[in-house]
Amino acid sequence: MAIFPVILCGGVGTRLWPASRDRRPKQFLNLTGDLSLFQETLARVAPLAGEDGRIVVVAGRDHAASISEQLGDTAAVLLIEPAGRDSAPAMAAAAEWILRRRPDGIALFVASDHHIPDGEGFRASVVEGTKAAEAGRIVTFGVRPNTPSSAYGYIQPDGPGLAGVRRFVEKPDRQRAETYVADGYLWNSGNFMVRADVLMAELERFAPEVLTAARRALPDGGGATVILTDAFNAAPRISIDYAVMEKSDRVSVLPVDFDWSDLGAWDAVAETGGADRGLSISSEDGGANLVRAAEGMVVATIGVSDLAIIAEPDAVLVCRLDRSQEVKGLVERLRKISPVHVEGAPSGAEALAGLARAFDGWMRFNALPLWATIGVAGDGGFHEAIDRDGVPVGDFRRARVQARQAWVYSVAGQAGWAGPWRRLVKEGLDRFEETSRRPDGLYRTRVSTGGEVLDDTASLYDQAFVLLAFAAAAQAGVETGRMTARAQALRQALGGLVHPGGGWREDAAHPFQANAHMHLLEACLAWEALEPGGAWSVMADEIVGLARRAFIESDGGFLREFFDADWRPAAGEAGTLVEPGHQFEWAWLLTRWGRARADDWSAGAARRLYETGLRGISASRGVAVDELDDRLAVRSARARLWPQTEWLKAALILEADLPPGHAVRALKGLRAYLEPTGLWRDKLEGDGGFVDEPAPASSLYHIAAAWVQLRESRPRAADG
Structure with missing residues (x-):
């Protein structure tokens, strides 16, 4: 049965x-x-x-x-x-x-x-x-x-x-x-x-x-x-x-x-005994009433009883409980006078358009100007973070942050932002090239603000973002020839990280991982748009092939993070880790890759990954949590900012295949992290409180990527 x-x-x-x-x-x-x-x-x-x-x-x-x-x-x-x-x-x-x-x-x-x-x-x-x-x-x-x-x-x-x-x-x-x-x-x-x-x-x-x-x-x-x-x-x-x-x-x-x-009707609701909501007060001689007050309201009554008082932000109903069946007729009359008060909140498309306009304004007038001034050092390098008082934080510079910030201002320029994006990109990448390029053509992980080497490791993850930054700069017309030459040299240098079993090794505690390959695929697709049908396309296809045979479970359809040298799930908890944010991010990338090649497998894989990502959405907070296990049970209820941007990107690119409202939910989740100043919160704990810490510059890449996808999916909404 x-x-x-x-x-x-x-x-x-x-x-x-x-x-x-x-x-x-x-x-x-x-x-x-x-x-x-x-x-x-x-x-x-x-x-x-x-x-x-x-x-x-x-x-x-x-x-x-x-x-x-x-x-x-x-x-x-x-x-x-x-x-x-x-x-x-x-x-x-x-x-x-x-x-x-x-x-x-x-x-x-x-x-x-x-x-x-x-x-x-x-x-x-x-x-x-x-x-x-x-x-x-x-x-x-x-x-x-x-x-x-x-x-x-x-x-x-x-x-x-x-x-x-x-x-x-x-x-x-x-x-x-x-x-x-x-x-x-x-x-x-x-x-x-x-x-x-x-x-x-x-x-x-x-x-x-x-x-x-x-x-x-x-x-x-x-x-x-x-x-x-x-x-x-x-x-x-x-x-x-x-x-x-x-x-x-x-x-x-x-x-x-x-x-x-x-x-x-409201009389039946009142009979349950647990229907009152919000703040209300009544006189001592008042009888029992059903009172529901919207947030920020107070309902006060004197000497009345057996009433339903339903106060919403835009409408109030007061009626005798024994006549609550008559509300239907009242509503039908109201529908002719003011249908908006019967229909309620705007549809998903209308809501998304309003949220998109607000998000676009926040990017252009708050975030981008703040990080283009306070977030930039005198030598053109980018600061690691800004604290709540507007003070730059960090006595070091990581390769990923320098590359990401250069990418952000390249795409901002292409989006018509009027700030000094071209200077920021050129000076930032020039300073990065001067301090962080190793003799072998790869880029080191970390230097001091003065340029001294702090960590000479060449992370595959970092190289991917450097390639992405070069692609965005070239696309924006910032020394296109020079950026192309730098990218080609870096692609050749990556040969030293090639793994005999396929893919590339990461110089980290977990050398065989999906995450670094994900961003390398993103960079390859960016370069493929500039140089179609060449070496970048070959790299992209190789990464997707590895994802298909190793990263993504053929049965469950979800993506793991860490592997052994044979590209089998790593031993212990590392091999069981499933990150909702990466399910969304891979869904977004596979959709882009598959559409360029008319590939059927990628469309189905992207949908399954997206559905796995949804398993990590906290119903109470409306955000994507950090970690699941391979049973798709929550392993960490903390919710960082970046998974929200990936949820939004995936919901937008898959919009035609999803029920309405996914992008609205994702953008609302992201908006909860953003502050009017142009800063943001990064970590939302399981109890609903944010960690009090400086805003990390690295998050601007994720936010801007969601902004770009929103502009591509809903250009009129994003531009207002």
Whole structure:
């Protein structure tokens, strides 16, 4: 037996306005606790999937970003509808997905916006209904009413216990609801379980158009995100109740006693007892109210009771709790007057455009000018860091920082930055050449600010950035011939680091590593753009070949960091290290390499790497952590700045293949590190606090690389 929990994320929750909006409906709100209703649902059904099942989430494009944000590290498959067609087509698509993977798989269909505080009781009911579902029954869960309610539909069972269904009835008036409760009717929870093949057979009997559209819309293969094709739009707009449940003779109802509510209006939310939010104060003679105050607000009441007071930053609702069902009509009137107050926050594209404009302004007017002045020494060399008081820090200069800063100002010049970028690049690289080039043509790791040698090691990692700096300078027109000659000489000098087993050795504690090769690939692609089809392309292809056979796990699709001389995973913890930031960075590079060569493998590999990187996103902080292990469990919850930039680059370059919102989430995560001064924080600890330390110059390369990719992906947004 394999259970596949299917979470349906349709619906808007209009009666819960103004908290619930079209673009951020109630299932993504924390109405009853610290978690959203969607997250509560995830936690409730996840144990049922076991090893053989898989959580499946069905949602529209507008909500895909919210789902990706709230999934965190929960493994799930997301089916994205091109347009909403009600519950029957959504369930059909999910059943077809399950059927292709496990013909006898049981689909457990649950709503994403229901409140069921007794998770154990819910799971026990599912287990109780499993045998009937295995035998081919459609088992729906009927909640024993604790009071007559006109807010729910009802089911009339054909007998006690698990029994057939005599009839389904729509939401009744109060008087009829009292009769139904007295006669033993059950609330229709809308949750049910059925073998995928049984549901498809019933759809073929009663709603063949739904079945056909769902099958045609589901593409072959697919990873964690599956975008249904436009064939889905041919499905009739119909609920599963009308399409199947009210017609099928296979339906059974299981009476359940766990607390359940669909939280359809504010009175139902108030009944949970845990829905108040924010700061509020009332007079001593005031009664009970539901008060939700937005951050920065205070709600004060005197002598009133039984009210819902919902204060959002742009809208406030005050109504009697016993009239909260009427909010829907009010919202429909408001939609004609001011639709923006009903729709809510802007879409992913609009949000990204606004964030991109702000980021571009921060780069041009804050970061680049600061590091072009305080960050540069009198001899043209670049400082290692700037502290919070604006004072340069560091009595040494590393090759990687000098090369990176020269690269930053080369690309800034190409982006139209009006500062003295050309002088900064030329003087910086000239001083670096003078102090750091070794007699063998490689570049040493570290010198003092006066030019004395502190570490004569030639790191492969550093050579990669030197090549990248030369390429950017040449592309920007800074002594192009001279930069080309320097790069060719350095490429020849790298012959001394070639490893007989393929690739290059790194002069470090771990001589065989993916990271240095990653940046060498980046440099080769930069030079390939200037000199296509030559030695740089050969190097790039060699690195990708090594990544394919050694760095990237053929089964898991994730990338390791350290290896032995035979390019097998290194012994001990080093061999199990998986860095989310590097999954994103390799995804970005492989996409660029593969598109230049029309290579199919690279596209699939990049998607798998990206999905691995997402396993490292902290749901609570919205950022990529530093380290996972090879089981893809968090090994270090610290989150440095640079993985956020790599997440953004990968999300942007893969944007067409991802649900909306990934780039917005990544840019929001990066923005949390940036300060108005043009400085930044580098290390965010697991407790949510930043380490108090100077801003490292080395991070500007990562920030600028994300800026460049954003300009390429969204030029109008970046330029304002």
